[in-house]
Amino acid sequence: MANSLSHDIVIVGGGSAxxxxxxxxxxxxxxxDIAIVEPSEDHYYQPGWTxxxxxxxxxxVTHRRTATVMPKGVVWIKQAAxxxxxxxxxVSLQDGTVLTYELLLVAPGIRLAWEQIEGLEDTLGKNGVTSNYRYxxxxxxxxLVRKLKSGRAIFSQPPMPIKCAGAPQKAMYLSCNAxxxxxVxxxxxxxxxxxxxxxFGVEAYVPALMEYVERYGIHLKLGSTLVAVDGPARIATFQTAEGEVTRRFDMLHVVPPQVAPQFVADSPLAAESGFVDVDQFTxxxxxxxxVFGLGDAGSMPNAKxxxxxxxxAPIVACNALAVLDGKPPLADYDGYGSCPLTVERGKIILAEFGYGGKLLPSFPSWLINGTRPARLSWLLKSEILPWVYWNGMLKGREWLAKPHERRAA
Known part of the structure; x- marks a missing residue:
């Protein structure tokens, strides 16, 4: 007989969300009574990998043990759903345990599908092939950046959705600046x-980014998808509208295609996309x-x-408690996402936007104009946000993130 446990709230995924x-x-x-289902002993501040x-x-500095960030008072179930x-x-776990819940939050993140690029897994971490998407x-x-003095460096970006859509460019700009x-x-x-x-998907930020593309002499190739890598030969194959193109490289920074976790995609909770099928506002x-979905596993059309x-997280907490109390959700999410684009060491274009590409700046334009590179934005990314992550977000301190309750209870 399978082991059976019961909790008020079960959260699948012990990552950021x-x-x-x-x-x-x-x-x-x-x-x-909250249980978090998370098999990994390690927790990462992934924005730091850029x-x-x-x-x-x-x-x-981007790594902590999961035990040190798990909230006090939750039951940590070290299993995979x-x-x-x-x-x-x-929810059934891989060891056969069945968890019963009153309310379920699904936040297992997104899966990096390295295997979708032929030959890539065999050459990652050698032959000049790398990715900031892995610790x-x-x-x-x-x-590679430090050692390269001449040759060709290629930076790839797969089709959407991917987490942090600016990350492929960030790697490139910082490399070029070095x-x-x-x-050289x-x-x-x-x-x-x-x-x-x-x-970049939000037009307001493109002019400033193009200035850096031109400054660094970057060859911009749109509609070009990496499909295969021959590491020993240092050849990358791209699919374009004109057919396949092969390019020799000395350095190749790869961003893998990204998909919903398989156990989510195969479940009754999945939308056609494979992600958790949720209302984009509540x-x-x-x-x-x-059931609520949040983070990279949700079907909301926001930047992941x-x-x-x-x-x-605070909006879902607010809405989940309302549902637990027999009321409708109280707060709406406006699609906010932020992408601090590291265009050079010491300067960042702070892209902040919501659904439909609407600009949603956190700061007045006299302090930070997000459409232009700024030193203050670099300070935010390099010093302030990591501290806010470990000491604020993961501890339920909702600085600049308090939900606005827009609906009648």
Missing amino acids: GIAAASSLLKRRPSL MVGGGVFEAP ATFQPDNNQ DLAPYTWE WEDRG LGDIEVEFRNSGGVL MQHVRYPN TMAAARKQ
Whole structure:
């Protein structure tokens, strides 16, 4: 007979979104019985990996043991979820344990589908092939940047959705700036090969980014999707409208295609996209009122960033408690996401926007004009946001993230 446990609230996923939501719930109602299903002993501040790849941070500063960030008062279940049975208010774990809940939050993140690019997994971390999307590879990015004196450096971006859509560019700009400082940029041919049709999805930020593309002499190749890598031969194959194109490289920074976790995509909770099928404003499941999805696993059409999860967690906490009390959701999410684009060491274009590309700046324009590179934005990314993450977001302190209750209870 399978082991069976019961909790008020079960949260699947102990990453940024899951832990922040649990902390926000407990701030509002400390008596809640909350279980977090999370198999990993390690927790990462993933936005820091761009800085690791740019030689600004050392990798270990982005890592903590999960036990140190798990909110006090929750039950941590060190297991992976296997299947959902929302009609019975149950989640089955990989060891056969069945969890019964009154309310379910689904936040297992997004899956990096490295295997979708032929030959990539065999060559990651060697032969000049790297990615800031992995903790163990980001230091190799900086090693390659430091050693490269001439040749071709290619930076790829897959089709959407991906987490932190600006990250492929951030890696490129910081690399170019390092080469510029060393006086070797003129000897390096830099290509940005992006599957999409535009440099960045929110038009207001494109002019400033294009200034850096021109300054660094970057060859912009849109509609170009990486499909195969031959590491030993240092050849990358791209699919374009004209057919396949092969390019030799000395450095290749890869961003993998990204998909919903398989156990979510295979479940009754999934939308056609594979992500958790939720209302984009309340983040309540469209078919199961006592289920919410948040973070990168949600079907909301927002940019999948840590900043988005920071805003979503308090809103979901507020709405989840309302549903638990037999009321409709109280707060709406406006699609806020932030992408601090590191265009050079010491300067950032602070992209902040919501649904429909609407600009949603957190600061007055006299302090930070997000459409222009600024030193203050760099300070925010390098010093303030990591501290806010560890000491604020994960602990339920809702600085600049308090939900606005727009609906009548």
